[in-house]
Amino acid sequence: MSYGIFGKFTTTAGQQEKLVELLLEAAASLEDEPSCLHYIVSVSDEADTVIVHEIWTSQASHKASLELPATRRLIEQARPLITGMERLLTFDPQGGKGL
Secondary structure, eight states: OOEEEEEEEEESTTOHHHHHHHHHHHHHHTTTOTTEEEEEEEEOSSTTEEEEEEEESOHHHHHHHTTSHHHHHHHHHHGGGEEEEEEEEEEOOOOOTTO
């Protein structure tokens, strides 16, 4: 069983690009993390909005990833840029291309 998340971040005006950079750095830091199966950062047609699509081996592995030193550092850097954050959807991926 896997654990998936669609998350939406709203940034302060003009900070979308900076948040994308930080989230892509987070994605790179997870390259060698076997429990992270998929971490995609996208911009939205909504102004100052970033969408993150994640798939993990389990909900526990996702939670544990939030305590990794690189993740903690990036969260601290991103926090001042974010005005809103919501979990749009959690899901249980069943398979398909890219998983």
